[in-house]
Every structure is written in C-alpha cells, then in structure tokens.
Amino acid sequence: MKILSIAAMGTLLAALLPSASGAAPASLSKEAINAATFDDWQARQGADGTAAPFLIRLQVxxxxxxxxxxxxxxxxxxxTQKAIRAYEMMRGLPVDGEPDADMWNVLVVDEGEAMTTYEITEDDVSGRYVDTIxxxxxxxxxxxWLGYHDPAEMLAEKFHMDEELLKTLNPGADFATAxxxxxxxxxxxxxxTKVARIVVDKSAGRLVAYDDKGEIVLADPATIGSDETPSPSGTVTVNAIAADPTYSYNPKKNFQQGDNDKVLTIPPGPNGPVGSMWIDLSKPTYGIHGTAKPDLIDKSQSHGCVRLTNWDAEALAQLVEPGQTVVEFKE
Known part of the structure; x- marks a missing residue:
C-alpha cells in the first residue's frame, strides 16, 4: 500500500539549519540519523513536515x-525518486519511485550505520587546492590544475555529500585542520561486477549499467545533452578511460564558450569541465564524465555528453571494459 509521495514530503529547511547555540540540531545527530525509520518519517511528517534524518538515511x-x-x-x-525506482527495479518491486513500507523493509536489510565520524588527516588539508577558477x-x-577550492568541498565529495549538508552537520568545524x-x-x-551494457535514458535523466546476465549493477542520475548539443543516438562502445583528464576545447567541434575561437587544452582536476573522470565513447568528442557541480546533476544541461557526479563516474570507470562495454542511448 502506498504511504506518501516524494512531492508531499515538504520542506526540510528547519531541520537542516544550525541552532543558535552553534551545534547541529539534535535531530541531525549521528544517533538520530542512524536510528531513523520509515515509521519515524510518517509520524514526523504529520507533525511538522520535516524528516531530515529519515531522508539522509534513505539516501545513504x-x-x-x-x-x-x-x-x-x-x-x-x-x-531521490530515480534512485528509488532503480532500487525497485533491482529488487523486483513495483516500480514507481515512491517510498513505501515494502521498499523500506527490503532496503534496511542493510543494518550498517548511515553516519559515522571521520578524523581529518594531513593529506586532506594539504591537497592541491585552488582559490579561484x-x-x-x-x-x-x-x-x-583545476582542483577543489578547499578541504570542505573535497570532503563533501569524498563522502558523496552536499557541501551545505556537511557544514550543517558540523557547524563551526575547521575543515582545514588535521x-x-x-x-x-x-x-x-x-x-x-563488470558492466557489459549501459543504457542512457534521455527522458528519464538516468544511466543504468547491466552485467552480461542483464542484472543491474548500478544506476546513476545523469545530465544528458541539450537541445543545442544533443547526445548521440543508437549504440556506441566504450573506447578508453582517463582519470584526471585534460579537456580539448574546439569551438568548431564542441560549442562556443565566451569569445574563445581557438583550440584550447583545459588542465585536469575535479573542478574541470569533465570532472575527475572521462569514459571515452566510440563517437568522436562524446563521453561519460564527472562534473564540478554535483548538485546540478540532471538540473542543468550538458554539451552533448553524459554527466555524472565525480564519484559515480569514477565507480563506473572501474567496471566498464574498453572495446567491449556497449552504451545504448534511449530517447
């Protein structure tokens, strides 16, 4: 039986703002998030319309x-709806992208903690950071080098988090001190599991990777092309993989950026045009890649390629096989 829709979940702003004392809200403590349940969400939803602990745990x-x-x-x-749909597909549940008790009961078979503590290291704070890009x-x-701006941005990506959530959970923390x-x-x-086939669904804004038996290995939200620079159609093949890639800008082949009318080589880095990973496709100039703005995945347009978060692109790159993995573009 359906319990509620994502659209009805309401605002979480009040629960995510730090308290006046400088500490994170008690509802966002490690213990509260790790213990959050679907029943807790239902009870709180009726009371004040906020349930940040449940949603954080759900997403983790x-x-x-x-x-x-x-x-x-x-x-x-x-x-989040796309992720729920993908999980429902993986587990053979009715697919509608809405949270319900049956989906939650299967998901929480993973009893591991959603939140943990981490001690910032010397390597974290001595990274190759760039003030302005x-x-x-x-x-x-x-x-x-087009690196992260500071340790907070790097740590947020390391743990797949929105940077604002990281700061909200740790008000007053000095992310630059080991x-x-x-x-x-x-x-x-x-x-x-190695990936034999990738389906890029343009209308759904989603990438789904399958093994050679047709089972889903992973699914990611994706920004896919634009009206001006559409992504390819049909089927292509993975050609090669490049970590920390440079980016070759050619206005005659790619797009017009500002007043630049010459071929340029843009340096590598997680905040570069294609992020920290490039998966080259057999159609020239097209690839699957990371991004400098993970919070905008499927909320903005790409220049014809398939854009993922840096961590999703890096994970996928470990599983594809050049010359073998096929990529199908679905309208």
Whole structure:
C-alpha cells in the first residue's frame, strides 16, 4: 500500500539549519540519523513536515545499494525518486519511485550505520587546492590544475555529500585542520561486477549499467545533452578511460564558450569541465564524465555528453571494459 509521495514530503529547511547555540540540531545527530525509520518519517511528517534524518538515511542506503541519489543532501527531489525506482527495479518491486513500507523493509536489510565520524588527516588539508577558477576557458587554459577550492568541498565529495549538508552537520568545524573530527555519511564500496551494457535514458535523466546476465549493477542520475548539443543516438562502445583528464576545447567541434575561437587544452582536476573522470565513447568528442557541480546533476544541461557526479563516474570507470562495454542511448 502506498504511504506518501516524494512531492508531499515538504520542506526540510528547519531541520537542516544550525541552532543558535552553534551545534547541529539534535535531530541531525549521528544517533538520530542512524536510528531513523520509515515509521519515524510518517509520524514526523504529520507533525511538522520535516524528516531530515529519515531522508539522509534513505539516501545513504540507496547509495550503498548502488542506486545513486546523486548528492546526499537530506532533501526530497527527482534524483531521490530515480534512485528509488532503480532500487525497485533491482529488487523486483513495483516500480514507481515512491517510498513505501515494502521498499523500506527490503532496503534496511542493510543494518550498517548511515553516519559515522571521520578524523581529518594531513593529506586532506594539504591537497592541491585552488582559490579561484575563472569561467573563461582561455583563462583556464593558462592554469595547471583545476582542483577543489578547499578541504570542505573535497570532503563533501569524498563522502558523496552536499557541501551545505556537511557544514550543517558540523557547524563551526575547521575543515582545514588535521585532527578535526567531523560527522559524515557512510557510503558503500564500488561494486565489483563488470558492466557489459549501459543504457542512457534521455527522458528519464538516468544511466543504468547491466552485467552480461542483464542484472543491474548500478544506476546513476545523469545530465544528458541539450537541445543545442544533443547526445548521440543508437549504440556506441566504450573506447578508453582517463582519470584526471585534460579537456580539448574546439569551438568548431564542441560549442562556443565566451569569445574563445581557438583550440584550447583545459588542465585536469575535479573542478574541470569533465570532472575527475572521462569514459571515452566510440563517437568522436562524446563521453561519460564527472562534473564540478554535483548538485546540478540532471538540473542543468550538458554539451552533448553524459554527466555524472565525480564519484559515480569514477565507480563506473572501474567496471566498464574498453572495446567491449556497449552504451545504448534511449530517447
């Protein structure tokens, strides 16, 4: 029986704002999020319309089941619906993208904690950070590295989190000091099953990867092309994989960026045009890649390629096989 729709979940703003004392709300403690249940969501929904602990736990468990919600942010939305649909497909449940008791009971077979603590390391704070990245590609081409802006941005991606949620859970935390202990989500490991076929569903804004038996290995929300620069049609093949790729900008082949009318090589980095990973496809200039703005996945348009969060692109890259994995574009 259907319990509620994602659209009816209401605002979570009040639960996500820090309290006046500088501490995170008690409802967003490690214990509260780890213990959040579907029944707790139902009770709170009727009371005040907020249920951040349940939604954070739901998104973490979906992420661990390889049904990615994109950034874990504690808010309802289309990408969470897509993740629920993917999980329902994986488990043979009725597919509608809405949370119900049957889906939740299967999902929480994973009894692991959704939240954990993490001590920031020297490596975390001494990363190759970049204060400012210009929008203009001509200026970017003069740089050596398009890295994260600071440790907070890096840590948010490390734990598949929205940066604002990371800061809300850790008000006043100094993310630039080694030894600082912070509260973070506990995403799962990358699956190990090789991917034989990928279906990129343009209308659904979703990528689903299958093994050679037709079983779903993982599913990710995706930004797929635009009206001006549509993604390919039909079937292509994975050609190659490149971590921390440079990006070759050619206005005659790609798109017009600003006043740049010459071929440019944009340096690598997680905040570059194609993020931290490039999966090259057999159709020239097209690929599956990461992004500098994970919170905008399927909320903005790409330049014809398939854009995932950096962590989803990195996970997929470990599972595809160049020359063998096929990619089907579905209208």
């Amino acid at each position: 468990l979906l992420d661990r089941a390889h049904a990615s919600p994109g950034v874990i942010d504690g808010f309802p939305g289309d990408n 210009p929008d203009d590609y001509g200026e970017r081409a003069k740089m050596d 030894g600082t202990t912070i509260l973070v989500t506990k995403p799962g490991e990358v699956p190990t």
